[in-house]
Amino acid sequence: MAKLSVELCGVEFKNPVIAASGCFGFGREYEKMYPVSVFGGISLKGMTYEERQGNPPPRIAETPSGMLNSVGLQNPGVEAFLAHELPQIVGKDTVLIANAAGSTVEDYCALVERLSDSAVDMIELNISCPNVKHGGAAFGVSCEGAASVVRAVRRVCKKPLIVKLSPNVTDIASIAEAVEAEGADAISLINTLLGMRIDIKSRRPILRNNVGGMSGPAVFPIAVRMVWQVANRVKVPVIGLGGIEKWQDAIEMMMAGASAIQIGAALFYDPYAPIKIVEGMNSWLDRQGVKDVREIVGTVQPW
Amino acid sequence: MAKLSVELCGVEFKNPVIAASGCFGFGREYEKMYPVSVFGGISLKGMTYEERQGNPPPRIAETPSGMLNSVGLQNPGVEAFLAHELPQIVGKDTVLIANAAGSTVEDYCALVERLSDSAVDMIELNISCPNVKHGGAAFGVSCEGAASVVRAVRRVCKKPLIVKLSPNVTDIASIAEAVEAEGADAISLINTLLGMRIDIKSRRPILRNNVGGMSGPAVFPIAVRMVWQVANRVKVPVIGLGGIEKWQDAIEMMMAGASAIQIGAALFYDPYAPIKIVEGMNSWLDRQGVKDVREIVGTVQPW
Amino acid sequence: MEPTVFQGRYQVVKKTALAKEIYEMVILCPQIAQLAQAGQFVHVKAPSFTLRRPISICEIDRAKGTLRIVFEVRGDGTAEIAQIPQGGWIDLMGPLGHGFQLLEQGKKAIVVGGGIGVPPMLETAAHYGENAVAIIGFRSASAVILEEDFQKAGCTVDLCTDDGTRGRKGFVTEALKARLQQEKPDIIYACGPMVMLKGVAALAKEYGVRCQVSLEERMGCGIGACLVCACKTKKPDGEESYSHVCKNGPVFEAEEVVF
Amino acid sequence: MEPTVFQGRYQVVKKTALAKEIYEMVILCPQIAQLAQAGQFVHVKAPSFTLRRPISICEIDRAKGTLRIVFEVRGDGTAEIAQIPQGGWIDLMGPLGHGFQLLEQGKKAIVVGGGIGVPPMLETAAHYGENAVAIIGFRSASAVILEEDFQKAGCTVDLCTDDGTRGRKGFVTEALKARLQQEKPDIIYACGPMVMLKGVAALAKEYGVRCQVSLEERMGCGIGACLVCACKTKKPDGEESYSHVCKNGPVFEAEEVVF
Numbered sequence A, B: 001m002a003k004l005s006v007e008l009c010g011v012e013f014k015n016p017v018i019a020a021s022g023c024f025g026f027g028r029e030y031e032k033m034y035p036v037s038v039f040g041g042i043s044l045k046g047m048t049y050e051e052r053q054g055n056p057p058p059r060i061a062e063t064p065s066g067m068l069n070s071v072g073l074q075n076p077g078v079e080a081f082l083a084h085e086l087p088q089i090v091g092k093d094t095v096l097i098a099n100a101a102g103s104t105v106e107d108y109c110a111l112v113e114r115l116s117d118s119a120v121d122m123i124e125l126n127i128s129c130p131n132v133k134h135g136g137a138a139f140g141v142s143c144e145g146a147a148s149v150v151r152a153v154r155r156v157c158k159k160p161l162i163v164k165l166s167p168n169v170t171d172i173a174s175i176a177e178a179v180e181a182e183g184a185d186a187i188s189l190i191n192t193l194l195g196m197r198i199d200i201k202s203r204r205p206i207l208r209n210n211v212g213g214m215s216g217p218a219v220f221p222i223a224v225r226m227v228w229q230v231a232n233r234v235k236v237p238v239i240g241l242g243g244i245e246k247w248q249d250a251i252e253m254m255m256a257g258a259s260a261i262q263i264g265a266a267l268f269y270d271p272y273a274p275i276k277i278v279e280g281m282n283s284w285l286d287r288q289g290v291k292d293v294r295e296i297v298g299t300v301q302p303w
Numbered sequence C, D: 001m002e003p004t005v006f007q008g009r010y011q012v013v014k015k016t017a018l019a020k021e022i023y024e025m026v027i028l029c030p031q032i033a034q035l036a037q038a039g040q041f042v043h044v045k046a047p048s049f050t051l052r053r054p055i056s057i058c059e060i061d062r063a064k065g066t067l068r069i070v071f072e073v074r075g076d077g078t079a080e081i082a083q084i085p086q087g088g089w090i091d092l093m094g095p096l097g098h099g100f101q102l103l104e105q106g107k108k109a110i111v112v113g114g115g116i117g118v119p120p121m122l123e124t125a126a127h128y129g130e131n132a133v134a135i136i137g138f139r140s141a142s143a144v145i146l147e148e149d150f151q152k153a154g155c156t157v158d159l160c161t162d163d164g165t166r167g168r169k170g171f172v173t174e175a176l177k178a179r180l181q182q183e184k185p186d187i188i189y190a191c192g193p194m195v196m197l198k199g200v201a202a203l204a205k206e207y208g209v210r211c212q213v214s215l216e217e218r219m220g221c222g223i224g225a226c227l228v229c230a231c232k233t234k235k236p237d238g239e240e241s242y243s244h245v246c247k248n249g250p251v252f253e254a255e256e257v258v259f
């Protein structure tokens, strides 16, 4: 039985498997299948200061080994979250990460300030959602944009701050360095890749938002590459995600440099994936004689 | 029987299906299965002025619904091409497109100048190969870089000039505009997305080059999105590629704005794909009562 | 907390083609069958596809531990699912969503189904037995399915086909209108194309009958976690917002739905 | 130009497990069998995977129009291919590559095979019949395959196992060395792990015997168009460059290979 627990920014996770934001709601839906405590942590649905209705449906399209979504940050707003959602999920033996989004720097700050006084354990700054017109991704695609929002948020954030990066960029490692310089305590990547599908019968985009964010196994090699590039350039811990579906993928992502991993789309087709991944990692580590999962982080040996 | 022929930059293609560079050699290997004339055109293996050996093996890795390659532009150099390869493939009733790469602007110019006097019909400027250390992709990832090489090449190029773009960028439409402004006659996209896979047993990257270019069905939604964005911003014709495997994909790509399409990785697992795509397109057009394939180009109606 | 949703590979104990491109499967999945309610759905994985496909539950046999589903081949995913042979295995997740709210058995109900919207009505109709009228509509005679099943359940069956090749010629909404002119049921349930649901909802309102409709939307998780399956609903005060078909539905009160 | 390479779904007329995780399949594919040569390979599609898997041809029966392949389950792709039942269909492309160059039948040959490198040698050994010595090596007794097939082909079989549980204990290179000390064949053919091929090539050079080896590399197209399957080879003048296993090989003259 290897040691699976990891510590990120002073927060202890019983295992390195975290639910990805937007794929696990506010943590209660999958309780119909298993307790949330199977996860080391859960990143909650992306939240904004004010309530948001999100984009019109259809909001999902299938792609080869993946999917597109255009939810557009539908959420009840931070006050409703604090009043109705958070109380239902605290104390359930898993790290709670609030995923925070906004359209302006002020939005982000107001939200993070409010969350800083709550029971969430960490805050994941979502500067990379491709599904909202203003802000969001726009911050995440330039070093200056990313730096400016992190700088402002850092000042009001009293919790460990994870910054989540967009893969829709030329040079993700430079953006990672920029947010690290502004005080990010950890970096998570990747958010979704912007994609499009068209229904050739109706000659209409399948998504009502025309474009959406791609995730699922298809993006895994891109995520591994980006995690590797970023982990080699920053000192803060990196959380790797994008296309992880099996324990082998989790190990691969950690070898690329991730101190913990998140699972998103895989939950939809394999809801027990987190359980299988934790078990699979554990027995692989045992077979390899590795006593502590942290020993594999970043161990890929480039040629 | 719909009209399938398309005209790009004054060159007539009997159908809009083109073999993608690097996936069809110099056009002779698949002659063991069917004549090259099934294609409207073929884009030949990426070429440099001098011979190149390419990267050490392994040069290929499998990924969910896709693959990574790190060939690194292995090619015999332009003189050997002109002397030994080109004579074998001219006059075979398909448009010949030379795919030209280089490490410096001078390289590109010398190569294009030499090709300009040959029997090739068009030149596709590859400023987007992720598998060579110097030049190549570096030009393709910034507007200035892309513009500078196209500007120089345009002066010496006597053939219609297609510029092939890299998807590993924040804003592909701006790069497209930049190369159009410098005189590109057409734009093709996408080249491969940079990815990585790790063998968890050996803890080594599967590719000896560590990273490689991702292609195949997995990238299709990204390619469709980028073609749509670019086609909406430039006036020159766009050639769409990336993950096309079925006739439905070809139609979808054309609706997104492509005047012609290329097929790469699909050839490896479905060598008769071009034949099936041409036939499938044709009967779909007939069923739809569309008399000319050009009528569907760019017809997607965004919401 | 005891699990109330399960996922696994379950055996297809019976598979039959009911009509062109329409298949029924009886699946042995006791855990799911035990908890399933009329109007809920299961989320089916086709081996080559990433996303699951939602399919309504047509019949529940708790004693045998089986569910019956009926589905039409619409695209590549359902085509692949249709290839699973009798005796083979199917990957299901369920039971999911909120089903139809069933009144006491003495009450009178009209169930309205159109096309592939017919199967999800069977279990509900069976609940009311003789007190149910099933108005079921199909394109034409060759597409008719489950007529006998509704009869066996004791319902009065009012069969319509668009082209008049079987039963009454015309749409189910016309048949419903004719019925409502004669008698007022306690509740109407409906499943079928949007335009049909809209028509049924309008008639129910006109005649002052409570109405529940089952909606469709493209899905991801199927369990309420991803928020992709949005459908517009309104509160009594008219305020509109997005609800989610997999969690708040698939069955909604017709008056809540913004058609 | 007549096609000389074909791709299609062909029927598996026989399937047997030869040893743990090692399967043979006899496939009815007359077009491919007609043109196939010893040492060539076919490129097999596993339904869920993008890239094909190269598998050598073990035996060719032109009269029956069948090919025999023998493969080991190494990863997910071969595991999936191994699930195709007898009577099922397999997606093949072939024949591909350059096979072994066969001398006139009177000449003497030694074929050397290690592990899953044994099957590709059978057709070549059969060409020489009594004039062939087959030195075949396996991990242990339980992994031994095809011994009788080589005997039936008339060859002298020299069986080795690493652990000595069957035949001679030790590596095939030791057995080869012993043979070469006694008699000089006209040619040596070898297929197996890189380290074995290197040893065989060194012995062949030492004893001045021509030697052909069959190499492996990860493949894309399998037909010479994508240039991914590079292997380092040298010209007589010592200049090194990348050749391609699928087109210039899989069989190379040992002296050309840069091990």
Ligand SMILES: Cc1cc2nc3c(=O)[nH]c(=O)nc-3n(C[C@H](O)[C@H](O)[C@H](O)COP(=O)(O)OP(=O)(O)OC[C@H]3O[C@@H](n4cnc5c(N)ncnc54)[C@H](O)[C@@H]3O)c2cc1C
Pocket (backbone or CB within 6 Å): A061, A062, C041, C051, C052, C053, C054, C055, C056, C057, C070, C071, C072, C073, C074, C075, C076, C077, C078, C079, C116, C119, C120, C215, C216, C217, C218, C219, C245, C250
């Ligand atoms: C709650 C619910 C219950 C359903 N019950 C039944 C039933 O009992 N019998 C039946 O035949 N069909 C039913 N459907 C419709 C069924 O889910 C679709 O026909 C099926 O998903 C189509 O998949 P495909 O791969 O064949 O088609 P494709 O068009 O190739 O599918 C592409 C994508 O779109 C989605 N999609 C396409 N059509 C629909 C649709 N109408 N609703 C939701 N997603 C769709 C698919 O799930 C897939 O993700 C139900 C749908 C919902 C939402």
Ligand SMILES: Cc1cc2nc3c(=O)[nH]c(=O)nc-3n(C[C@H](O)[C@H](O)[C@H](O)COP(=O)(O)OP(=O)(O)OC[C@H]3O[C@@H](n4cnc5c(N)ncnc54)[C@H](O)[C@@H]3O)c2cc1C
Pocket (backbone or CB within 6 Å): B061, B062, D041, D051, D052, D053, D054, D055, D056, D057, D070, D071, D072, D073, D074, D075, D076, D077, D078, D079, D116, D119, D120, D215, D216, D217, D218, D219, D245, D250
């Ligand atoms: C010319 C040639 C002939 C061969 N003949 C035989 C044979 O007769 N019997 C047999 O059992 N095996 C043979 N092999 C090896 C066989 O191709 C691999 O074992 C197989 O590809 C592994 O696939 P996988 O999905 O099970 O393994 P994975 O490791 O999951 O495969 C991952 C990827 O790596 C590739 N790969 C892995 N190992 C090899 C390898 N050794 N060579 C080439 N590609 C590899 C796969 O094709 C796939 O693309 C041959 C290989 C070559 C090149």
Ligand SMILES: Cc1cc2nc3c(=O)[nH]c(=O)nc-3n(C[C@H](O)[C@H](O)[C@H](O)COP(=O)(O)O)c2cc1C
Pocket (backbone or CB within 6 Å): A020, A021, A022, A023, A045, A046, A047, A069, A071, A073, A099, A126, A129, A164, A190, A191, A192, A214, A215, A216, A217, A219, A241, A242, A243, A244, A262, A263, A264, A265, A266, C220, C226, C227, C228
């Ligand atoms: C339906 C859906 C909704 C998502 N919503 C959010 C979100 O609110 N905030 C966020 O940071 N990421 C969101 N994401 C992105 C995921 O957290 C994750 O970065 C991405 O899906 C890649 O991981 P995967 O391939 O494992 O799904 C969403 C993804 C999906 C599929």
Ligand SMILES: Cc1cc2nc3c(=O)[nH]c(=O)nc-3n(C[C@H](O)[C@H](O)[C@H](O)COP(=O)(O)O)c2cc1C
Pocket (backbone or CB within 6 Å): B020, B021, B022, B023, B045, B046, B047, B069, B071, B073, B099, B126, B129, B164, B190, B191, B192, B214, B215, B216, B217, B219, B241, B242, B243, B244, B262, B263, B264, B265, B266, D220, D226, D227, D228
């Ligand atoms: C093995 C391989 C080699 C390639 N070589 C080249 C090349 O030399 N020049 C080039 O412009 N693109 C090259 N490409 C990229 C393809 O032309 C194409 O842009 C990419 O593969 C996406 O298309 P696909 O998904 O249909 O393969 C290569 C791709 C592959 C798979």
Ligand code: FES
Pocket (backbone or CB within 6 Å): C218, C219, C220, C221, C222, C223, C224, C225, C226, C227, C228, C229, C244, C245, C246, C247
């Ligand atoms: S499908 Fe995920 S919330 Fe409905």
Ligand code: FES
Pocket (backbone or CB within 6 Å): D218, D219, D220, D221, D222, D223, D224, D225, D226, D227, D228, D229, D244, D245, D246, D247
């Ligand atoms: S596999 Fe394509 S050249 Fe060998």
